[in-house]
Amino acid sequence: MEYVYAALLLHKLKQDITEDSVKKVVKAAGVAPDDVRVKALVAALSEVNIEEALKAAPAAVAAAAPAAAGAPAGAAAGKKEEEKKDEK
Known part of the structure; x- marks a missing residue:
């Protein structure tokens, strides 16, 4: 979950969600980032409109x-x- 939270934080701050930026946020939280998970998350989110996903989430x-x-x-x-x- 920490990787998803890192991506959401970056999105909220209008920062690019890159492998490097996600790793930095996760490290800042005191967790050693897993390169495979970071890479998978960034690849998966590259095809997602996060703003639309967040708007649809309250309905679920x-x-x-x-x-x-x-x-x-x-x-x-x-x-x-x-x-x-x-x-x-």
Whole structure:
């Protein structure tokens, strides 16, 4: 994930996303960069319009939110059943 975050930071700062710039950001975060991962990320992002991808991302997150919100309620119901069993 640190490589993706590095690329997003560079994009936000309107800097070119190059192998060298990604490596510098990752190093600045205290991580030893993996040349293969950096090269793969830069190659993959060369064909992506990052601005459009970021605009489309909130729609995907919003669609997943209701499923995540329902999970704790189910867990709480299961806990109540366990408490009833313990009382018997």
